[in-house]
Amino acid sequence: xxxxxxxxxxxxxxxxxxxRSVLTVLGITIxxxxxxxxxxxxxxxxxxxxxxxxxxGDNFVWIEAGGRAVNGVRTGTHDTKTLVMADAVAIKNxxxxxKGVSPNVDDPVQxxxxxxxxxxxxxxxxxxxxxxxxxxxxxxxxxxQDDTDRAADVCVIGRTVREQLFGVENxxxxxxxxxxxPCKVVATLHPKGLSLSGQDQDDTxxxxxxxxxxxIKGITWLDDILCSAxxxxxxxxxxxxxxxxxxxxxxxRPEEEDDFNIRNPEDIxxxxxxxxxxxxxxxxxxxxxxxxxxxxxxxNVMLVSVTERTREIGVRVAVGATEAxxxxxxxxxxxxxxxxxxxxxxxxxxxxxYLVGQTLGWPMEMSIEAIVVAALFSVAVGVFFGYYPARxxxxxxxxxxxxxx
Amino acid sequence: xxxxxxxNQLESTAAVSASAVxxxxxxHKYYELGETRVHALRGVNMEIHRGEFVAIMGxxxxxxxxxxxxxxxxxxxxxxxxxxxxxxxxxxNKKALALIRNEKIGFVFQGFNLLARTTAxxxxxxxxLYAKIDKTERRKRAADALTMVGLVDRARHFPSQxxxxxxxxxxxxxxxxxxxxxxxxxxxxGNLDSRTSVEIMDIFQNLNDKGLTIVLVTHEHDIxxxxxxxxxxxxxxxxxDDPVLGRPRASEVLKTLPTxxx
Numbered sequence: 001x002x003x004x005x006x007x008x009x010x011x012x013x014x015x016x017x018x019x020r021s022v023l024t025v026l027g028i029t030i031x032x033x034x035x036x037x038x039x040x041x042x043x044x045x046x047x048x049x050x051x052x053x054x055x056x057g058d059n060f061v062w063i064e065a066g067g068r069a070v071n072g073v074r075t076g077t078h079d080t081k082t083l084v085m086a087d088a089v090a091i092k093n094x095x096x097x098x099k100g101v102s103p104n105v106d107d108p109v110q111x112x113x114x115x116x117x118x119x120x121x122x123x124x125x126x127x128x129x130x131x132x133x134x135x136x137x138x139x140x141x142x143x144x145q146d147d148t149d150r151a152a153d154v155c156v157i158g159r160t161v162r163e164q165l166f167g168v169e170n171x172x173x174x175x176x177x178x179x180x181x182p183c184k185v186v187a188t189l190h191p192k193g194l195s196l197s198g199q200d201q202d203d204t205x206x207x208x209x210x211x212x213x214x215x216i217k218g219i220t221w222l223d224d225i226l227c228s229a230x231x232x233x234x235x236x237x238x239x240x241x242x243x244x245x246x247x248x249x250x251x252x253r254p255e256e257e258d259d260f261n262i263r264n265p266e267d268i269x270x271x272x273x274x275x276x277x278x279x280x281x282x283x284x285x286x287x288x289x290x291x292x293x294x295x296x297x298x299x300n301v302m303l304v305s306v307t308e309r310t311r312e313i314g315v316r317v318a319v320g321a322t323e324a325x326x327x328x329x330x331x332x333x334x335x336x337x338x339x340x341x342x343x344x345x346x347x348x349x350x351x352x353x354y355l356v357g358q359t360l361g362w363p364m365e366m367s368i369e370a371i372v373v374a375a376l377f378s379v380a381v382g383v384f385f386g387y388y389p390a391r392x393x394x395x396x397x398x399x400x401x402x403x404x405x
Numbered sequence: 406x407x408x409x410x411x412x413n414q415l416e417s418t419a420a421v422s423a424s425a426v427x428x429x430x431x432x433h434k435y436y437e438l439g440e441t442r443v444h445a446l447r448g449v450n451m452e453i454h455r456g457e458f459v460a461i462m463g464x465x466x467x468x469x470x471x472x473x474x475x476x477x478x479x480x481x482x483x484x485x486x487x488x489x490x491x492x493x494x495x496x497x498n499k500k501a502l503a504l505i506r507n508e509k510i511g512f513v514f515q516g517f518n519l520l521a522r523t524t525a526x527x528x529x530x531x532x533x534l535y536a537k538i539d540k541t542e543r544r545k546r547a548a549d550a551l552t553m554v555g556l557v558d559r560a561r562h563f564p565s566q567x568x569x570x571x572x573x574x575x576x577x578x579x580x581x582x583x584x585x586x587x588x589x590x591x592x593x594x595g596n597l598d599s600r601t602s603v604e605i606m607d608i609f610q611n612l613n614d615k616g617l618t619i620v621l622v623t624h625e626h627d628i629x630x631x632x633x634x635x636x637x638x639x640x641x642x643x644x645x646d647d648p649v650l651g652r653p654r655a656s657e658v659l660k661t662l663p664t665x666x667x
């Protein structure tokens with residue numbers, strides 16, 4: 001059998017009943033379009049969560065000062081005074097899985113500039129903090145290790161603080177009062193937006209931890225130690241090693257509880273990511289149902305077509321068509337139907353996900369895989385649901401078929 | 406004079422021998438219909454030689470249609486042997502039979518059986534699609550076959566744009582396109598008026614003169630007279646096998662018939 005002629009005769013057969021062909025194809029079109037939309041939306045959603053994961057920090061390990069039990073009365077977190085700078089240094093030096101460490105001292109604070117004031121929170125850190133949190137400078141330059149060593153009166157402000165205190169004015173070089181301490185603003189930070197818990201991450205001012213410890217909060221210990229593991233896979237293990245190091249340094253007996261907490265904010269986001277993936281798979285499964293329904297539609301129409309063209313089949317067999325040739329002819333028609341449906345589905349799917357992206361303001365990324373898979377799937381539907389009608393056509397008795405009215 | 410290759414082919418095969426193209430030995434065919442067994446053929450013996458023009462007649466139920474289906478390799482004998490060009494096809498499988506139908510047999514049906522919305526040329530081409538012939542050769546053969554039935558100027562017409570006689574001529578061209586050993590025509594004039602019927606018989610006589618072996622089923626006596634030999638079937642057996650005496654030429658008969666006015 002000649003493939004060019006096969007293709008041509010399939011096309012002619014389908015064009016003979018244009019309306020019927022279009023309606024048949026619609027099921028596949030809707031199915032493929034739905035799958036492509038769902039995949040695109042799912043991917044965009046995951047990309048958003050992934051971005052939040054990135055925002056959180058670079059393989060973030062968060063060690064927080066713990067609570068105490070004084071005569072059976074338990075305090076909340078951040079009440080122990082045992083977490084000190086030496087712990088941070090020890091973690092950095094002893095744990096190879098951790099590449100970056102910053103101490104952290106924080107508190108709410110009132111800040112004043114000129115006749116403006118604003119209630120925010122400050123955060124005392126080392127310069128490594130900005131790398132750990134993947135936080136970039138908008139204007140100016142970050143404070144240095146030197147500034148940290150000598151507890152310089154400098155600060156870096158987030159977008160929200162900047163807007164509240166300065167409006168359109170350039171804040172770099174200006175002096176603000178942080179809880180009474182005059183601090184020079186050396187840089188502004190690139191906005192990070194809301195955290196997953198809905199907090200405004202840009203409503204903050206950041207100082208060297210020494211300045212915060214000595215000149216604002218008046219303490220010698222730390223509230224937190226923020227670390228960065230060398231890779232996402234070892235975040236947990238790095239946390240465990242940090243636990244061991246800290247327990248040793250704090251001389252805790254085995255039966256004693258930790259006087260600090262290791263937090264895994266990544267777990268929460270990871271769980272969100274997993275949930276989003278599960279939901280996407282579920283939606284794809286639902287959309288796939290319409291592909292099956294579309295396939296059944298193709299099968300139905302092909303069965304009708306075989307019956308209508310019984311005499312044609314008889315003639316073809318009489319002039320020498322083998323069973324295989326007849327089967328191939330009808331299979332070719334059903335594949336062509338499903339492939340055209342698939343192509344239209346890809347078009348509608350791309351258009352649809354573009355519309356959704358515009359509406360939700362999500363950046364939509366078309367995945368080539370989804371399109372290729374859709375095309376392959378529609379061919380598979382054509383083969384699967386075309387097989388039975390094609391087989392039926394090829395098994396017709398030519399004598400009966402030629403006599404068929 | 407320009408001769409058409411297909412015609413040359415027919416002449417040359419005719420010249421090879423006068424051996425039997427078709428030989429049927431003790432052919433039986435029966436169908437099981439529930440409990441009862443229906444005997445369609447009850448021991449048929451016959452030979453058809455190259456270049457013959459045989460008409461098969463008989464009432465319905467006489468077994469002539471069954472016999473035609475056997476000759477056309479569309480059906481198989483229950484017992485007995487059928488040799489086509491000295492090859493026993495009784496034991497061939499479906500695929501081998503399809504190949505024989507494609508290469509050695511041309512069919513012409515009562516109802517023309519052309520594909521709708523397909524041009525005369527493409528209809529003629531149909532059997533070549535199932536043979537290993539390249540595209541240019543296919544087109545050429547189809548055009549040659551249409552020339553033989555005098556319809557080359559209608560190559561681009563669709564069946565719906567042609568008269569019954571023209572459609573039947575396209576069907577004949579289709580039957581000839583693969584240069585078969587025999588042409589089987591099952592009531593080819595059954596749907597045609599008498600003048601057009603004679604025109605079709607004229608084409609058959611001309612093809613036969615050029616050496617083509619033709620087997621024709623008909624129930625019209627005057628149509629059967631255009632053949633060289635008439636077989637009469639009754640109750641699954643051949644009852645009469647006579648040469649036609651005083652065979653008329655269709656071209657002469659046509660002159661006596663009034664032309665249809667349109």
